[in-house]
Every structure is written in C-alpha cells, then in structure tokens.
Amino acid sequence: MLHIRGGTVVTAERTLRADILCDEAGLIAQIGPDLETPAGYEVVEAGGLLVMPGGIDPHTHMEMPFMGTIATDDFYTGTAAGLAGGTTSILDFVIPGAGRTLLDSWRAWRDKADKAAADYGFHVAITHWDDQVHQDMETLVTSCGVNSFKHFMAYKNALMVEDEAFLHSMRRAGELGAICTVHAENGDAVAYLQKDLLAQGRTGPEAHPLSRPPSVEGEATQRAITLAGLLGVPIYVVHVSTEEATNAIAQARMNGQEVYGEVLPQHLVFDDQVYTASDWLKAARYVMSPPFRPAHHQKALWGGLMSGQLHTTATDHCCFCKEQKEAGLNDFTRIPNGTPGIEDRMSVLWHHGVATGKLTPEQFVALTSTNTARIFNMYPRKGALAVGADADIVLWDPTGTRTISAATHHQNVDYNIYEGMTVTGIARKTISNGKVVWDNGDLRAVRGAGRYLERPTYKRQPRYPL
Numbered sequence: 001m002l003h004i005r006g007g008t009v010v011t012a013e014r015t016l017r018a019d020i021l022c023d024e025a026g027l028i029a030q031i032g033p034d035l036e037t038p039a040g041y042e043v044v045e046a047g048g049l050l051v052m053p054g055g056i057d058p059h060t061h062m063e064m065p066f067m068g069t070i071a072t073d074d075f076y077t078g079t080a081a082g083l084a085g086g087t088t089s090i091l092d093f094v095i096p097g098a099g100r101t102l103l104d105s106w107r108a109w110r111d112k113a114d115k116a117a118a119d120y121g122f123h124v125a126i127t128h129w130d131d132q133v134h135q136d137m138e139t140l141v142t143s144c145g146v147n148s149f150k151h152f153m154a155y156k157n158a159l160m161v162e163d164e165a166f167l168h169s170m171r172r173a174g175e176l177g178a179i180c181t182v183h184a185e186n187g188d189a190v191a192y193l194q195k196d197l198l199a200q201g202r203t204g205p206e207a208h209p210l211s212r213p214p215s216v217e218g219e220a221t222q223r224a225i226t227l228a229g230l231l232g233v234p235i236y237v238v239h240v241s242t243e244e245a246t247n248a249i250a251q252a253r254m255n256g257q258e259v260y261g262e263v264l265p266q267h268l269v270f271d272d273q274v275y276t277a278s279d280w281l282k283a284a285r286y287v288m289s290p291p292f293r294p295a296h297h298q299k300a301l302w303g304g305l306m307s308g309q310l311h312t313t314a315t316d317h318c319c320f321c322k323e324q325k326e327a328g329l330n331d332f333t334r335i336p337n338g339t340p341g342i343e344d345r346m347s348v349l350w351h352h353g354v355a356t357g358k359l360t361p362e363q364f365v366a367l368t369s370t371n372t373a374r375i376f377n378m379y380p381r382k383g384a385l386a387v388g389a390d391a392d393i394v395l396w397d398p399t400g401t402r403t404i405s406a407a408t409h410h411q412n413v414d415y416n417i418y419e420g421m422t423v424t425g426i427a428r429k430t431i432s433n434g435k436v437v438w439d440n441g442d443l444r445a446v447r448g449a450g451r452y453l454e455r456p457t458y459k460r461q462p463r464y465p466l
C-alpha cells in the first residue's frame with residue numbers, strides 16, 4: 001500500500017498537484033491534494049516528479065518464432081526491461097504456426113507469457129481463412145478476452161494474408177465487436193523487388209530499404225483503409241513509417257472513417273542512413289520492416305502525432321542477436337527483421353517530443369498510454385489515473401538524463417539501436433499493480449507477477465470516443 005506524495009499528476013486531460021493512494025488490491029484508492037498517510041501505507045516521495053499512467057506498448061514480439069529463429073527477449077526479460085523504462089503493460093501477438101489453430105496458438109502463448117513481470121494481452125494473427133478460423137475468432141472474442149486481430153500484408157509465403165482472407169476476417173471481427181490491425185506493406189511487390197535486387201548482386205543490408213520503398217507501404221495502407229471502408233469496420237495501422245501512409249490515414253479520418261495509426265520512436269529518430277554503415281552487422285541490426293526512411297518522412301510522422309491523426313506509440317520490440325542477424329550475411333532477405341526498444345520508448349519520445357516542444361506532457365501520456373487503452377478497450381482500468389484503476393504508475397523525472405547503452409540496458413539482446421544517445425526524461429520509479437518494481441536503477445521485477453488482460457468487445461462496453 002503506497003502513498004505517492006507531493007508529485008504533479010499528469011493525465012491525457014490535465015495536470016494537477018495531487019497525492020495518490022494505492023490500496024492492498026493494487027488499485028488506485030484516492031487522488032487529491034495533501035492526503036493523510038493511512039496506517040500501514042509506505043510513503044513514496046514524488047516531489048519534483050510527474051506522476052503519470054504507466055506506459056502501454058501495444059506492439060511487442062516476445063520470444064517470437066520468426067524467419068527461422070526466435071526473438072531473444074522472452075516474456076519475463078522483455079516485460080522487466082519495459083518496467084525499467086516506465087512501461088507497465090504490453091500487447092503482444094499470437095502468431096499461429098503452420099497447421100496450428102488460432103485457439104491452440106493462443107493457449108501456447110498464454111503458457112509462454114506466464115512468466116511475464118508486467119500485465120499483458122494478445123492480438124491474434126489471421127494468416128489464412130477457413131471455417132475453423134471463422135469459428136475460433138468467435139471463441140477468442142467471447143471466451144478468451146481477445147478483441148483485436150492482426151493481419152500481415154507483407155512476408156509473402158510466411159505470414160502474409162491475401163486480400164480475400166483479410167476481408168473475411170475484417171467482416172467477422174466487425175460482427176464480433178473486435179478491431180483489426182494491419183502491417184501494411186505490399187508483400188508481392190516486396191518479394192518481387194527482393195528477387196530483382198538479389199539477381200543484381202545486391203545482397204547487403206543496404207538493399208533492404210530498396211526492397212520496401214515508401215510507396216509499397218503507401219499503397220498497402222490505402223488498400224487496407226479501402227477494404228475496411230467497404231465493410232464499414234474500424235482499422236488500426238501498425239508501425240506507420242511514411243508520409244504516404246500518414247496522409248492516407250489522415251484523409252480517411254477526415255472522410256469520417258475510423259482509422260488509427262501507430263508510430264515507433266525509432267522511425268521518428270533514425271533515417272535510412274543507418275543502412276550505409278560499412279560494418280555489415282551495424283547496418284543489419286537496423287533491418288526491420290518497414291525500414292528506416294529518408295528523413296523527410298519523420299516530419300510527417302511528428303505532424304501526425306502532434307495533430308492527433310496518429311494515435312499511439314509502440315516499439316515492435318523484436319530482439320535478434322549477432323548470430324541470428326548473421327543468418328543473412330550473404331542475403332539480406334534472410335536477416336531476421338526486428339529491432340529492440342521497449343525500455344527506451346518513453347524516454348526517446350519525451351526527449352525528442354516533449355523536451356523539444358513538439359508535444360505537451362498531456363499528449364505524451366495520451367500517446368504512450370491512454371490512447372492505446374481506449375482503442376483496445378482497456379480504459380479506464382489502464383491508461384488512467386483514476387479511483388478504481390489499476391495502480392500502474394510511472395514517476396517521471398522530466399529533467400533527469402541518462403545515456404542509453406547495451407552495457408546497462410535490461411533487454412536480453414546484445415545491442416541497443418539508441419546506443420550513446422543521451423536522453424532527458426527518465427522513469428525514476430515504476431509502480432505495477434501497486435508495487436514499486438523500478439526504483440531509480442534498482443529493478444525489482446517479479447517473474448510471473450504480470451496478469452493476462454482480458455479485453456472485452458466493443459459491443460459489451462462502448463468505446464470511449466477519442
């Protein structure tokens with residue numbers, strides 16, 4: 001039981017001086033100025049700090065089997081690293097393997113995630129269509145607490161879903177009161193360009209962005225929006241990285257369509273120069289999809305976040321070490337796609353967004369936590385500082401600094417994409433379900449303390465308007 005005393009509470013709506021009491025059940029019991037410390041409560045001094053809802057990362061891949069290997073951060077190490085950076089919940093992806101049903105896969109992911117140190121929920125990927133999928137989607141929504149499904153328009157001959165299956169899935173999700181999310185890149189075009197580049201002898205990581213140019217994402221984003229519009233269902237576009245995709249989302253929203261967009265901090269701060277490193281490994285470590293873009297795209301992404309046309313920030317946290325990246329030494333199409341970052345999302349967004357004046361602290365809370373909670377129907381249990389909400393809280397030092405490095409990070413991976421970046425804005429303490437789990441450098445994550453988040457459908461609990 002905690003008394004968070006003397007801090008400045010910041011939510012997506014407002015900033016005020018208030019104390020917070022967290023009760024025995026791990027819930028917020030009271031918020032108000034100058035509260036008395038009840039008997040048995042521990043005082044947590046928050047003077048000079050901002051008290052904000054814990055971050056929610058809506059896009060992670062812990063121990064994901066992908067491209068012939070398995071991502072190295074597991075549900076324990078990855079969520080623990082998140083806690084060190086102020087993130088108290090994640091939404092990860094159930095990826096059904098070949099021949100496995102959605103339900104079997106969901107169960108397998110529940111088992112894997114048992115060791116999580118922070119709360120977690122799942123989006124479930126739809127990679128093909130048949131009657132079993134139609135049926136399992138209903139079971140997942142009604143009995144398993146899943147209210148979102150994922151579609152990869154890229155990764156041909158692996159995870160890619162054809163438009164017809166995507167349409168079936170979107171209609172079914174709409175019937176069930178769930179939301180569809182999409183990785184929007186034209187997978188056929190990518191496969192075609194990859195083959196071309198390899199035939200030209202372009203085998204290094206510098207060919208990766210050439211195989212997935214911005215127009216490939218722009219086309220797929222527009223196509224996903226068009227297909228969702230045909231059915232009148234909402235759609236959430238993950239890892240938006242281009243001006244074209246941002247504009248397609250903004251235009252659709254102005255036409256009255258319910259479209260959401262997610263941004264990764266790495267796309268806000270790195271451009272395609274990362275692929276020109278003469279050191280193969282240095283460049284390969286930035287191989288992810290969509291790739292890093294020419295710098296002008298960053299301006300569009302910031303504009304989308306500032307204007308409210310883009311809604312959430314995620315990491316797409318997906319860790320592969322040196323030996324794993326080296327599977328693509330002679331062929332860039334075999335470099336496992338993915339970059340780490342769950343520990344640094346909030347600091348990088350504060351430093352480059354709030355400290356530069358692009359975003360207000362309230363927008364920061366919306367973009368790191370509240371909007372995700374609303375879109376994926378976890379609000380106000382998550383994403384809010386309110387009586388009755390889960391006591392997931394970060395005590396943020398807006399002027400504290402740290403230099404990011406793989407030598408000191410908690411992620412289970414042998415590099416950090418932000419290596420050497422000094423950021424202003426750091427998590428001093430993180431509270432998860434009423435317990436202090438990060439205390440100024442002391443990580444007290446508890447294996448298995450994370451709980452599975454059952455997310456109801458939008459029918460049973462109408463969506464909070466954005």
Ligand code: URP
Pocket residue numbers: 061183287288289290316318337338339
């Ligand atoms: O390169 C990436 N993003 N790897 C993870 C899978 C995905 O596309 O999200």
Ligand code: ZN
Pocket residue numbers: 134168172
């Ligand atoms: Zn159907």
Ligand code: ZN
Pocket residue numbers: 183238239289290
């Ligand atoms: Zn993706």
Ligand code: ZN
Pocket residue numbers: 059060061316
């Ligand atoms: Zn992803």
